[in-house]
Amino acid sequence: xxxxxxxxxxxxxxxxxxxxxxxxxxxxxxxxxxxxxxxxxxxxxxxxxxxxxxxxxxxxxxxxxxxxxxxxxxxxxxxxxxxxxxxxxxxxxxxxxxxxxxxxxxxxxxxxxxxxxxxxxxxxxxxxxxxxxxxxxxxxxxxxxxxxxxxxxxxxxxxxxxxxxxxxxxxxxxx
Numbered sequence: 001x002x003x004x005x006x007x008x009x010x011x012x013x014x015x016x017x018x019x020x021x022x023x024x025x026x027x028x029x030x031x032x033x034x035x036x037x038x039x040x041x042x043x044x045x046x047x048x049x050x051x052x053x054x055x056x057x058x059x060x061x062x063x064x065x066x067x068x069x070x071x072x073x074x075x076x077x078x079x080x081x082x083x084x085x086x087x088x089x090x091x092x093x094x095x096x097x098x099x100x101x102x103x104x105x106x107x108x109x110x111x112x113x114x115x116x117x118x119x120x121x122x123x124x125x126x127x128x129x130x131x132x133x134x135x136x137x138x139x140x141x142x143x144x145x146x147x148x149x150x151x152x153x154x155x156x157x158x159x160x161x162x163x164x165x166x167x168x169x170x171x172x173x174x175x
Contacts, residue, residue, distance in 0.1 A: 042103065045110055045136045046150030053155050058145035060092035069095075074118040075127035076111065077104040082127060092142045097123040098160040100139045102151070104128040110136075110151040117153045121160050 046052065067090040070083040083091075091097035098121065102114055106128070114137075118126040131138040132147065139146040139156055141163040148155065 042105060042134050043136070043149065045106060046148075048113075048150070048152070051148055051150035051152035051155065053146050053148040053152065053159075055144055055146050055159065058140055058143060060089050060140070060142045062086075062089040062093035070125050073124055073126065074115045075125075077106075077128040082129075083125060088125065088140075091123070091125060092140055095123055096142065096163055097125060098139060098141055098163060100124065100126040100137060100156065101129040101131050102126065102137050103131055103134065106136065106151070113151045113153060117151075117156055120153075121157065124160065 063086050067084070067086040070087055070091070075082055088099045092099060100114065100118070102111070106114070114126050118124055135147045136150050137146075137148040137156070139148070139159055141160070144159070144162070146156070146159045
């Protein structure tokens with residue numbers, strides 16, 4: 001029989017495939033399973049003094065009602081009640097505020113740096129929450145967004161100072 005015959009070629013291919021599936025010298029144990037897919041770990045916070053930030057345009061979208069003014073300027077992860085998105089959008093658009101979100105996994109010393117920063121400026125709220133692309137810190141004014149890979153109070157202060165004069169439209173504390 002010719003080695004190039006279709007039947008012979010089919011048998012050789014089938015035998016090769018069978019060996020590939022069961023493996024040569026199999027010890028009778030089960031074949032290793034691929035590791036379970038898991039979410040990629042969040043990036044670590046950049047070391048102090050080595051934080052990189054980028055700025056882009058942003059537009060606050062306040063609602064006419066359904067908001068309240070937050071009761072404090074700094075919030076810890078898990079603290080209740082947390083300001084709502086409507087509360088934050090109102091602050092940005094009507095109160096010339098700065099809103100800073102940080103990832104909930106921020107180390108204690110970075111949270112303390114953010115607490116100190118929050119107390120250093122008027123019209124600011126710092127709270128944990130989801131950030132775009134899981135960056136460490138995300139800050140907003142009514143028309144700008146700052147994305148940072150760590151906590152850097154001088155860069156956050158410069159960003160906040162660029163909002164100009166702090167003014168607000170007269171309104172009560174409830175929307």
